Amino acid sequence: MRMSRFNIVSLVFGIAFLYLPILIVMIYSFNASKLVTVWGGFSTQWYRGLLANKPLMDATFVSLRVALASALGATIIGTMAALALRRHRRFVGRGLFAFMLFVPLVLPEIMTGLSLLLLFVALDWDRGFWTITLAHMAFTTSFVALIVDARLADLDPSYEEAARDLGASPLSAFMRVTLPMILPAIAAGCLLAFTLSLDDLVIASFTSGPGATTLPMRLYGQMRLGVTPEINAASTVLIVSVTLIVIVIAWLTRRHRQA
Amino acid sequence: MGTQGVTGRPPLVSIEHVSQSFGSVRAVEDVSLTICEGEFFALLGPSGSGKTSLMRMIAGFGEPDRGRILLAGEDVTRVPPHKRPVNMMFQNYALFPHLNVFENVAFGLREEGVPKPERSARVDEALRLVQMQSYAARRTQALSGGQKQRVALARAIVKRPKLLLLDEPLAALDRRLREETQEELKHLQKSLGIAFLVVTHDQDEAMMMADRIAVMSAGRVLQIGTPADLYERPVSRAVARFIGDANVIEPEIRAHLDGRALVAVDGTPFEIATGSVRDFAIGVRPEKIRVLEPYVSVPGSVTLDASVEQRLYRGDVTELRVRTAHHVWRAAILNASRRTGFMPEPGERIRIAFAPDDAMVLPE
Ligand SMILES: Nc1ncnc2c1ncn2[C@@H]1O[C@H](COP(=O)(O)OP(=O)(O)O)[C@@H](O)[C@H]1O
Ligand SMILES: [Mg+2]
Numbered sequence: 203m204r205m206s207r208f209n210i211v212s213l214v215f216g217i218a219f220l221y222l223p224i225l226i227v228m229i230y231s232f233n234a235s236k237l238v239t240v241w242g243g244f245s246t247q248w249y250r251g252l253l254a255n256k257p258l259m260d261a262t263f264v265s266l267r268v269a270l271a272s273a274l275g276a277t278i279i280g281t282m283a284a285l286a287l288r289r290h291r292r293f294v295g296r297g298l299f300a301f302m303l304f305v306p307l308v309l310p311e312i313m314t315g316l317s318l319l320l321l322f323v324a325l326d327w328d329r330g331f332w333t334i335t336l337a338h339m340a341f342t343t344s345f346v347a348l349i350v351d352a353r354l355a356d357l358d359p360s361y362e363e364a365a366r367d368l369g370a371s372p373l374s375a376f377m378r379v380t381l382p383m384i385l386p387a388i389a390a391g392c393l394l395a396f397t398l399s400l401d402d403l404v405i406a407s408f409t410s411g412p413g414a415t416t417l418p419m420r421l422y423g424q425m426r427l428g429v430t431p432e433i434n435a436a437s438t439v440l441i442v443s444v445t446l447i448v449i450v451i452a453w454l455t456r457r458h459r460q461a
Numbered sequence: 462m463g464t465q466g467v468t469g470r471p472p473l474v475s476i477e478h479v480s481q482s483f484g485s486v487r488a489v490e491d492v493s494l495t496i497c498e499g500e501f502f503a504l505l506g507p508s509g510s511g512k513t514s515l516m517r518m519i520a521g522f523g524e525p526d527r528g529r530i531l532l533a534g535e536d537v538t539r540v541p542p543h544k545r546p547v548n549m550m551f552q553n554y555a556l557f558p559h560l561n562v563f564e565n566v567a568f569g570l571r572e573e574g575v576p577k578p579e580r581s582a583r584v585d586e587a588l589r590l591v592q593m594q595s596y597a598a599r600r601t602q603a604l605s606g607g608q609k610q611r612v613a614l615a616r617a618i619v620k621r622p623k624l625l626l627l628d629e630p631l632a633a634l635d636r637r638l639r640e641e642t643q644e645e646l647k648h649l650q651k652s653l654g655i656a657f658l659v660v661t662h663d664q665d666e667a668m669m670m671a672d673r674i675a676v677m678s679a680g681r682v683l684q685i686g687t688p689a690d691l692y693e694r695p696v697s698r699a700v701a702r703f704i705g706d707a708n709v710i711e712p713e714i715r716a717h718l719d720g721r722a723l724v725a726v727d728g729t730p731f732e733i734a735t736g737s738v739r740d741f742a743i744g745v746r747p748e749k750i751r752v753l754e755p756y757v758s759v760p761g762s763v764t765l766d767a768s769v770e771q772r773l774y775r776g777d778v779t780e781l782r783v784r785t786a787h788h789v790w791r792a793a794i795l796n797a798s799r800r801t802g803f804m805p806e807p808g809e810r811i812r813i814a815f816a817p818d819d820a821m822v823l824p825e
Contacts, residue, residue, distance in 0.1 A: 364555035366542045367520055368569030368620065375543075378568070382559045 231434035248435035261420035272338035280346025315408030329411030346391035353387035479528030490680035506677030587619035697825035
């Protein structure tokens with residue numbers, strides 16, 4: 203298929219618009235000069251500086267712990283919700299349940315953050331690690347459910363029936379056939395939940411407390427004091443990690459050839 | 462003849478007045494039939510006639526709305542699939558993609574709790590029976606259609622079920638392989654002594670493999686019998702048309718006397734045996750119709766003036782479409798007799814003849 207000149211130009215501009223800023227950040231993270239806008243030669247000093255920056259490293263550990271805990275929780279709950287939706291075609295409130303499960307996908311983050319903040323205040327919980335984790339679970343569960351549900355939708359029911367026919371109880375058929383077959387989708391959902399948690403700023407800002415500052419929050423705070431090449435370096439690390447995870451997700455959810 | 466080779470054997474499966482609907486679709490309507498131990502039974506019918514639905518109910522997938530299913534005398538109508546002594550080979554084979562060939566075949570034995578050494582020996586034996594022993598460690602996605610079919614078969618027979626259900630087992634194979642596999646399946650069934658229930662829409666396949674066939678249409682069983690029963694003594698117009706080719710003619714019925722009837726086709730009268738049946742059509746197989754030069758007559762046969770409309774060469778036979786005063790007929794001339802026999806051209810005036818005994822009485 204040949205592309206018209208207009209389409210080629212649109213494509214180049216579109217991609218440039220999306221990726222040029224990121225590319226500039228990555229290039230300047232290797233800048234030897236302290237001035238963000240002036241190229242002073244190649245250097246990796248800012249990356250070494252990251253390791254020495256205690257507040258930044260602390261924030262990174264908070265982020266990783268929140269991402270890990272919330273991703274695990276979201277994966278378990280999201281998978282169970284998707285199974286309930288697919289297995290039981292008819293139960294009271296199924297439509298409402300499905301609707302409520304998928305609403306957080308389109309809800310503005312600021313709404314999610316604000317409503318959770320009000321909830322935690324009303325419950326008089328100390329805000330910190332656990333409130334951020336719960337808040338992240340609340341919105342990433344929907345993404346896990348969406349991915350697992352899509353996999354279940356194109357899973358031929360005859361696999362599980364064949365297992366039942368060969369003498370497997372419903373539980374055994376699920377554990378030995380269905381679960382292994384949907385495992386890549388569950389893993390993809392888990393990784394997606396992990397990355398969403400890792401780069402969330404808005405919801406974390408609403409639900410964190412003293413002593414629990416995530417990496418995006420720390421970067422945002424430092425940036426208000428001026429953009430330094432160190433921030434470029436931290437952003438580059440974050441971008442590269444997230445990109446790698448997204449590639450793994452794409453690989454896990456590639457369309458399975460069914461037997 | 463008739464049910465020879467089946468009578469005397471104890472019944473294995475009894476289906477009693479079973480019906481099943483999906484919403485407003487009546488998939489199975491009041492079906493009753495019996496499958497005997499060691500029998501090769503086929504459900505034959507066009508797509509959508511309810512064959513798969515009936516088979517799935519025997520396996521335990523989907524409960525009948527009405528009726529009972531007995532297995533070896535025991536009512537299993539409400540027994541879940543994993544507790545029934547039957548196994549099914551699915552239409553798409555449903556081999557587990559995350560397990561290799563050996564693990565697929567061993568799946569059911571592991572569920573049963575068969576100890577490992579015995580499990581191994583039985584899997585090997587089952588794979589040997591289907592000539593797949595050298596593929597034990599292969600992944601199933603890499604197998605050809607025919608190989609998948611064999612693995613699926615091994616996975617089902619390794620459990621030594623009393624009844625093996627096969628849903629369109631050969632539909633996914635190409636023609637040559639299908640014919641070979643038909644013979645192998647038949648051979649395997651006889652040597653294992655397990656009853657087979659095969660679902661198929663292919664009448665040649667059913668005729669070639671099955672001891673008995675149930676012909677289904679729109680959820681109902683039209684007739685049950687041996688292949689010869691169905692071909693030579695169909696009870697209805699639909700069965701006569703579905704099993705082989707038949708010229709189905711509505712004759713003029715003139716009189717009944719002592720189990721015989723005087724009928725006329727195109728004004729030519731003849732007598733046939735009808736028993737107690739009063740209203741019927743007649744069916745004449747194309748190969749039972751003799752094609753004659755005009756003015757020739759055969760004593761004792763029904764002879765009609767006709768003209769040839771079309772001539773179709775089909776390899777083993779040449780098929781003629783001919784028209785008589787009120788009917789259109791198909792006649793088949795064996796091409797082996799071509800050199801000596803009469804072979805008219807389209808448009809030519811001829812005569813056709815058939816023996817009254819070759820007119821099958823079709824009450825329904
Ligand atoms: N799960 C189902 N839901 C709705 N309709 C079904 C279902 N299974 C079968 N049917 C309908 O029941 C009829 C019989 O189907 P089936 O038993 O598959 O026929 P066959 O195997 O002879 O082709 C068809 O009209 C089909 O559409
Ligand atoms: Mg079918």
